[in-house]
Amino acid sequence: MNEIDWANLSFGYMKTDYNVRSYYKDGKWSAPAETTSEQIDIHMAATCLHYGQEAFEGLKAFRGKDGKIRIFRMRDNALRMISSCQGIMMAELPVEVFEETVIKAVKMNERFIPPYGSGASLYIRPLLLGMSPQVGVKPSAEYLFLVFVTPVGPYFKEGFKPTPVAILRGYDRAAPLGTGTIKIGGNYAASLVAGHKAHEMGYSAVLYLDAKEKKYLDECGPANFFGIKNNTYITPLSSSILPSITNRSLMQLAEDMGLKVERRQVAEEELATFEEAGQVGTAAVISPILKVDDIDENKSYVISKDGNAGPISTKLYNKLRAIQLGDEPDTYGWVTVLE
Numbered sequence: 001m002n003e004i005d006w007a008n009l010s011f012g013y014m015k016t017d018y019n020v021r022s023y024y025k026d027g028k029w030s031a032p033a034e035t036t037s038e039q040i041d042i043h044m045a046a047t048c049l050h051y052g053q054e055a056f057e058g059l060k061a062f063r064g065k066d067g068k069i070r071i072f073r074m075r076d077n078a079l080r081m082i083s084s085c086q087g088i089m090m091a092e093l094p095v096e097v098f099e100e101t102v103i104k105a106v107k108m109n110e111r112f113i114p115p116y117g118s119g120a121s122l123y124i125r126p127l128l129l130g131m132s133p134q135v136g137v138k139p140s141a142e143y144l145f146l147v148f149v150t151p152v153g154p155y156f157k158e159g160f161k162p163t164p165v166a167i168l169r170g171y172d173r174a175a176p177l178g179t180g181t182i183k184i185g186g187n188y189a190a191s192l193v194a195g196h197k198a199h200e201m202g203y204s205a206v207l208y209l210d211a212k213e214k215k216y217l218d219e220c221g222p223a224n225f226f227g228i229k230n231n232t233y234i235t236p237l238s239s240s241i242l243p244s245i246t247n248r249s250l251m252q253l254a255e256d257m258g259l260k261v262e263r264r265q266v267a268e269e270e271l272a273t274f275e276e277a278g279q280v281g282t283a284a285v286i287s288p289i290l291k292v293d294d295i296d297e298n299k300s301y302v303i304s305k306d307g308n309a310g311p312i313s314t315k316l317y318n319k320l321r322a323i324q325l326g327d328e329p330d331t332y333g334w335v336t337v338l339e
């Protein structure tokens, strides 16, 4: 293997040695088995291709100063995948199968786990697909669960810098009683046009409003939203937001730091009152927000007056990273240390 330039890795796909797969057939999941193939042999009428029976997860493994490998909140990702299965009628993947497959994929690709101090990590992508051929709209009888991993670089190459986000009123990501709360590819397909438009205009992401009233903040395309004011961590409550595990972790850490935590409806105008705000998810932990522009209404809410990340966002970011790396104690049992 050529030397990997850990510090300059992007967030993209890199081939590793193995991926690990378990098949669901006749009501049973097969023992997870590794393969070196990057291909899937799939029937052209498989339900994942036609009817969107596809769910995924995203989590990370880190190498600590002690050389040990740590996987962050694996069980919570397994539980969220079960709720995705329920949401689009896929066979429920047991937590144990999820965990065994993830651990095997990480261990078998150990040489791709970036060293401590590089800022890089090993991104883990579990994927669940409906495999049976169907032409009528019906859930699949058979499924494939697979986990691949890929090393990803530090998210903030130029430092922990705020970026602008846009509200585009002509697009919804998810409906109030739709599939916004589960992690499925269909939601991402629905966000591609708006995301592309925002990027072309120089924004890092779209901040979606609730689809029904277009009044309250929902979330960003692939990340939850939070704002800080009056020593309070505020994150929107809505029936179309994906429950981010990073957001849940930050709410806990904010409380531990003595902040109040509020999960409630957040009207767009409240953006004018936030001292700090950010997008949160596994990829970046926190990506601070510089300003929010409501393009169609010609309004702009400046969040970061000096262009820098705020003190509370910075503290939360450092604290969560330290737990992930094993630099600080894991008091909530979030971390699985591999032996």
Ligand SMILES: *Cc1c(COP(=O)(O)O)cnc(C)c1O
Pocket: 058, 183, 219, 220, 221, 222, 223, 224, 242, 243, 244, 245, 246, 247, 280, 281, 282, 283
């Ligand atoms: C995955 C995802 C997030 C972030 O969730 P984490 O568990 O923190 O990685 C936020 N929003 C959407 C729509 C997602 O798919």
